[in-house]
Amino acid sequence: MSSAACPICGKPAVEEYTPFCSKRCADVDLARWLRGDYRIPAEPVSDFDSEE
Structure with a gap:
């Protein structure tokens, strides 16, 4: 068993479902x-066709 906490609910992680519980x-x-x-936040990419 792992000592890490489940990223969804915070309960201890279970080896079978690591990193989840x-x-x-x-x-x-x-x-x-x-x-x-x-x-991941990012700026929108412009179309190459609109630059011509």
């Missing part, structure tokens, strides 16, 4: 990735 928390994290909740 359960399948539920792992699924919550996956859903956040699929919805696009996690992203």
